[in-house]
Amino acid sequence: xxxxxxxxxxxxxxxxEVSEVSHEYHNGxxxxxxxxxxxxxxxxxxxxxxxxxxxCGKSTLxxxxxxxxxxxxxxxxxxxxxxxxxxRSQQAEFRRKCIGFVFQSCNLIENTTVYENLEFxxxxxxxxxxxxxxxxxxxxxxxxxxxxxxxPSNLLSGGEQQRVAVARAxxxxxxxxxxxxxxxxxxxxxxxxxxxxxxxxxxEENIAVVxxxxxxxxAARCHRVYFLEDGLLTSERTLNPLPPHxxxxxxx
Amino acid sequence: xxxxxxxxxxxxxxxVRQRRRYFGVILSIALGTAGLIAVSTMSRDVKKNxxxxxxxxxxxxLIKAYFEEFLxxxxxxxxxxxxxxxxxxxxxxxxxVDLASLSGVKRGAAxxxxxxxxxxxxxxGVDEYFWDVNSFYPxxxxxFGQGEVQGRQKVCVLGAELARRIFGEHDAVGSFISIDRDxxxxxxxxxxxxxxxxxxxAFIPLTTALDRIAGMTRDRLYIRCATWDDVEGVADHMESxxxxxxxxxxxxxxxxxxxxxxxxxxxxxxxxxxxxxxLATLVLGGFGIWNGMMSAVxxxxxxxxxxxxxxxxxxxxxxxxxxxxxxxxxxxxxxxxGFGRTIMEVIGKLLSSPPQEDLFLRFMMVGLxxxxxxxxxxxxxxxLRASRMEVVKAIRYE
Numbered sequence: 001x002x003x004x005x006x007x008x009x010x011x012x013x014x015x016x017e018v019s020e021v022s023h024e025y026h027n028g029x030x031x032x033x034x035x036x037x038x039x040x041x042x043x044x045x046x047x048x049x050x051x052x053x054x055x056c057g058k059s060t061l062x063x064x065x066x067x068x069x070x071x072x073x074x075x076x077x078x079x080x081x082x083x084x085x086x087x088r089s090q091q092a093e094f095r096r097k098c099i100g101f102v103f104q105s106c107n108l109i110e111n112t113t114v115y116e117n118l119e120f121x122x123x124x125x126x127x128x129x130x131x132x133x134x135x136x137x138x139x140x141x142x143x144x145x146x147x148x149x150x151x152p153s154n155l156l157s158g159g160e161q162q163r164v165a166v167a168r169a170x171x172x173x174x175x176x177x178x179x180x181x182x183x184x185x186x187x188x189x190x191x192x193x194x195x196x197x198x199x200x201x202x203x204e205e206n207i208a209v210v211x212x213x214x215x216x217x218x219a220a221r222c223h224r225v226y227f228l229e230d231g232l233l234t235s236e237r238t239l240n241p242l243p244p245h246x247x248x249x250x251x252x
Numbered sequence: 253x254x255x256x257x258x259x260x261x262x263x264x265x266x267x268v269r270q271r272r273r274y275f276g277v278i279l280s281i282a283l284g285t286a287g288l289i290a291v292s293t294m295s296r297d298v299k300k301n302x303x304x305x306x307x308x309x310x311x312x313x314l315i316k317a318y319f320e321e322f323l324x325x326x327x328x329x330x331x332x333x334x335x336x337x338x339x340x341x342x343x344x345x346x347x348x349v350d351l352a353s354l355s356g357v358k359r360g361a362a363x364x365x366x367x368x369x370x371x372x373x374x375x376x377g378v379d380e381y382f383w384d385v386n387s388f389y390p391x392x393x394x395x396f397g398q399g400e401v402q403g404r405q406k407v408c409v410l411g412a413e414l415a416r417r418i419f420g421e422h423d424a425v426g427s428f429i430s431i432d433r434d435x436x437x438x439x440x441x442x443x444x445x446x447x448x449x450x451x452x453x454a455f456i457p458l459t460t461a462l463d464r465i466a467g468m469t470r471d472r473l474y475i476r477c478a479t480w481d482d483v484e485g486v487a488d489h490m491e492s493x494x495x496x497x498x499x500x501x502x503x504x505x506x507x508x509x510x511x512x513x514x515x516x517x518x519x520x521x522x523x524x525x526x527x528x529x530x531l532a533t534l535v536l537g538g539f540g541i542w543n544g545m546m547s548a549v550x551x552x553x554x555x556x557x558x559x560x561x562x563x564x565x566x567x568x569x570x571x572x573x574x575x576x577x578x579x580x581x582x583x584x585x586x587x588x589x590g591f592g593r594t595i596m597e598v599i600g601k602l603l604s605s606p607p608q609e610d611l612f613l614r615f616m617m618v619g620l621x622x623x624x625x626x627x628x629x630x631x632x633x634x635x636l637r638a639s640r641m642e643v644v645k646a647i648r649y650e
Contacts, residue, residue: 068561068643089565096563103647109555111269116262121562123258168562 013080014041015208016065016176021074022231023060034060035071036231042224047202047209049219052228058212059104059180061228065210066099066178067091078176096124100169102179104212107165108153114140114164115149121172139171140164142197144190158185166194170201177201179211183218195221259568263575267583270548277540278584281626284534285588285619290595291526292615297605312511313350313480314386315487317343317494318472320502321359332359332502334470339497343473346493348482353381353474355458359467362454364429366418373414374453375431377461377468385476391443393425400439401457406464408436411451415441431456434464480515483507534622537584538630545577545634556638557646570639577631578624585623589616 019039024031034057042048050058063069064076067083076083079098086094100121108117118136127135140146143163148156153164162185169177177198183191195218198209211218219225227235267274319333335354344352355378362375380398382388388395396407408431415424415438424438436456461468475490477483487505494500549556556569592615596607 063644066561068647092560092563092565095561099563101561103558103561107554107558107647109558110552111266120559120564123255123262124559124563124565124568126255129258172562 014043015046015078016042016210017077018065019075021064021071021076023064023069023071034231037074038228038231038233040226040233042208042210044206044208045202046224047198047211047222048224048226049222050210050212050226050228051214051219056228057231058228062178062180062210062212065176066101067095096121096172098175100172100174100177102165102169102177102182104180104184108161110154112153113150114145114153114156117153117164118168118171121168125172135171139167142170143167144193159187159190162186163190163194166197173205175207177207177209179209181213182211183213183215191218259571259575263572264579266576267579274544274580277537277544277580278587280533280540281537281581281584281623282588282591284530284537285585285623286591286595287526287530287533288619288622289589289592289612289615290599291530292618293596293607293611294599295523297603298599312508312515313477313483315475315477315483315490315505315507316472317475317490317503317505320504332469332471333499335473336498339494340473342493342497343475346486346489348477348486349475350478351381351385351476353385354379354470355382355472355474356461356469357472358461358465362431362465364418364431366429371414371418375461375465376453376455377458377465378455379458382455382474385474386444388442388444388447390440393438393440395440395442396457401459404459404463405457406434406436406460407439407457409440409442409455410438411442411447411453413451414454432465480512480519483512534626537581538626541577541580541627541630542634544580545573545631548576549573549634549638553641553646553649556641557643557649560641560643561647566639570635573635573638574628574631577635578627581623581627581630582620585619589619592619
């Protein structure tokens with residue numbers, strides 16, 4: 001794997017700011033705490049990794065960051081907005097315009113082609129039909145999958161499916177990319193390709209990437225690495241200073 | 253608008269790609285719609301045809317209107333009325349009337365002499381429609397038609413029993429007999445399921461009868477209705493129809509009320525049976541959509557979660573699944589309309605009666621409307637359930 005990105009200058013305010021977030025799941029026996037007062041920040045042009053053992057709350061944290069889950073307590077601001085005050089429709093709009101997801105298992109939509117998988121986020125974002133094809137082609141070429149454009153998604157290999165999932169998260173040009181084990185099913189070469197692409201986006205596009213990983217080599221390419229254990233943030237390691245703050249790209 | 257078009261495109265694509273899964277539903281709705289269209293559009297023609305075939309039931313679509321010779325409370329010598337031409341035309345043009353025949357009967361018996369033997373019988377003067385109205389056909393020879401009636405020819409048709417009485421074993425057709433003081437050529441012997449006691453009567457053209465037979469009047473109309481549903485309406489309005497053109501004094505209208513009732517009851521049950529079958533098929537289709545969509549929502553839970561994570565709103569998911577249900581029901585109905593049209597054409601060919609386009613269009617719209625209601629009714633709850641799913645639960649669904 002290549003070295004971490006070069007050190008950018010310090011930002012005025014972080015893109016993502018989570019403060020004292022707690023969350024618990026409820027079952028018949030009572031509340032099961034998953035996150036216990038977690039606070040973290042991710043700046044513009046920054047890539048952050050969340051590491052920790054299985055069941056420590058990494059995916060829950062990522063779901064909260066993606067507005068898929070409302071935390072029991074705490075605050076969450078991103079792009080200068082208090083996101084926990086948004087209603088259901090506004091949350092969907094924020095996801096649509098500002099967030100791209102890569103899920104743990106690649107989760108492509110069944111009975112669709114690669115093209116159609118990438119088209120869905122564009123449909124929901126209201127992108128015109130004439131603009132969709134070039135954007136899909138361009139995004140697929142970044143993950144070396146342009147030759148699979150109209151291929152049925154269920155006939156792709158696991159690695160190809162994962163790259164399609166990455167491309168689908170990027171096609172809408174979101175400002176926040178949340179990835180749960182994005183390289184989990186990829187070989188070294190394609191892991192590097194995906195991480196290179198994330199790094200390029202972070203450097204060029206003024207975005208933030210938060211990824212959950214067990215792979216120290218993937219984490220080594222991130223500006224910040226957070227370690228979670230039993231719902232608590234046990235340590236934070238900053239590899240590079242934050243880049244300068246620039247204008248917002250999406251307007252939720 | 254773009255989004256709506258996209259949802260429609262994505263939904264129809266899903267239905268087409270999963271057509272094997274929905275095959276039973278598509279078939280059920282298509283057959284139901286086809287049945288609805290075929291039964292509703294062609295039932296009148298089928299009834300009409302059935303009516304012609306059901307003469308063995310006693311001609312229950314036949315109405316006889318006649319002027320009574322005398323009324324119990326009046327003097328017997330009062331003059332019998334005749335149907336005037338304008339009355340006959342009005343009856344022929346009345347809705348529900350298929351055909352009407354004007355005829356008369358000689359007051360008192362007619363007489364024929366054959367080989368010095370005299371036979372007395374009832375003599376009818378009839379027009380060219382008489383045979384068709386009564387569903388008579390020639391048992392031998394022919395039945396005289398328009399040419400003979402307009403030409404006032406001296407030809408006659410004999411009932412089979414009368415022919416036997418007069419001619420014995422001798423072939424009656426082509427023979428000449430005297431009727432009162434004129435000589436007539438026998439052109440045919442009367443046949444038909446509803447002949448009844450007419451087997452002992454003789455029939456000559458009405459025009460000839462009025463010219464040559466003393467005591468002949470135009471006092472009876474035989475009216476054939478298009479279907480048994482028309483009989484009571486036509487019979488009820490006959491008096492007012494006649495009275496609007498001439499006096500209806502002594503007019504009597506009779507039809508086979510009991511037979512009609514029985515036929516209508518049988519047909520009512522048959523019709524309801526067919527309509528209930530059609531309805532059951534369509535409702536089964538509706539349950540199929542419900543079941544199909546519920547299982548689709550279950551099977552596609554992760555897809556729903558993914559789409560929501562991409563930014564789809566609850567309304568987008570609701571619209572997608574509802575549109576899929578509508579594509580399924582309306583698409584099936586369109587196939588059913590095609591089937592229905594084919595069935596109509598086949599029935600039309602068999603009955604030699606072209607399908608009525610206005611009825612087809614009307615029931616095509618009914619079929620589509622029913623499919624729309626079915627699609628919304630059966631698809632709404634599964635779609636609502638899909639739209640209300642929590643994203644994280646949906647994505648983690650195994």
